[in-house]
Amino acid sequence: MVQLQPSYSKQKSLPTMYDLPSEDPEEPGLPDEFHDFQPNLLTQTCQSPHHLRSDYFIAKDLNLYYDRQHTQWYKRPDWFLVLGARRSTNLQELRLSYVIWQEEVSPFLVVELASPGTEDEDLGRTQRKKETRPTKWEVYEEILQVPYYVIYDRYENQFQGFVLESGKYEPLDLEEGRLWLEELGLGLGLWQGSYEGVEGLWLRFYDEVGNWIPTPNERANREQLEKERERHEKQQERQRAIMAENERDRERAEKERERLEKELEKQRADRERLEKELEKQRADRAESDLQKMRERLIQLGIDPETLP
Incomplete structure (x- = not known):
């Protein structure tokens, strides 16, 4: 069905909401x-x-x-x-x-x-x-x-x-x-x-x-924003706590590493000291055995200096 458009002159003459009452006349x-x-x-x-x-x-x-x-x-x-x-x-x-x-x-x-x-x-x-x-x-x-x-x-x-x-x-x-x-x-x-x-x-x-x-809606929105802010702050606090705990764990691990390194260094020093003591003991035993052998040769009438 074809709908006829009103002419511009008719549209222009129609009253606006400022011309018509917003109230029921009755x-x-x-x-x-x-x-x-x-x-x-x-x-x-x-x-x-x-x-x-x-x-x-x-x-x-x-x-x-x-x-x-x-x-x-x-x-x-x-x-x-x-x-x-x-x-x-x-x-x-x-x-x-x-x-x-x-x-x-x-x-x-x-x-x-x-x-x-x-x-x-x-x-x-x-x-x-x-x-x-x-x-x-x-x-x-x-x-x-x-x-x-x-x-x-x-x-x-x-x-x-x-x-x-x-x-x-x-x-x-x-x-x-x-x-x-x-x-x-x-x-x-x-x-x-x-x-x-x-x-x-x-x-x-x-x-x-x-x-x-504030209106009830504004108050509710503010309360919601406050709760969101508190939740965000608590989340940040938890993250800071986790980061602090991780930092403490890292520091503890670092201290443990340093302690282990010192322990290993001490163990190496102790081993070297023991090796030197053993070497000295072997050298002392060898010297003692050699002296005893010299004395035995002399008792047998053999001059140790003549031996090859």
Whole structure:
């Protein structure tokens, strides 16, 4: 069957992914790839030394219901953390949403990942119309009074943070791309690296000395590398031990050879000494026998000197 290729003009007029929403119009807030990867990295590296993991709650893309008077109103932060809200440990008790009038504790930190078309609302530039729901900024600043609000724009690599002071958000100086959170004992910063095989600038947590908190995979890889390093060092140590033992064997063999040579030399010297002594003894015996013969001839009246 012949397939007709669309004309160039038609191809050119087709919308790109930047023209089409990544969310279901009937269910706003469903994440794209980045909105899946980035919150996961935040969750995996948020390991506070000041709190047990069971004593703080982390969520991504979860409905946050904030108004007792309007129970259907919610916001859906890309990622948020609540200190003092216990983490569910039972499968059936995992939260379907975060309901502020039941939890009675507001998030400590909210992170929004700016997307095309959401930046104005994320930064509080959107004006609320009468009889409409409050904007994100109003909910986080005025209603929930979230102490820290962070916005990251991956297109501009722009990391912005706000701290609640006297009921209003004040911008933080993040020129170095880092924000220290004393209550957590962790900092939040921009890290250049590869996560899930994707290279770029990512938001992740670091410790008090500035080291990036490793993900479980990074920790496993480091442990594997450490084990491999230890195995390699042990192998090298064994090789050095074998080489040292071989060297000791060589030295022992050399000393044994020298000892044997000295022993042989001594034996040769002793043999020569014995041969000289035997030769001397033979010579002495011959001289003694000759003298006795002379004396015997004289007794017989024969002059030995006259004999041939």
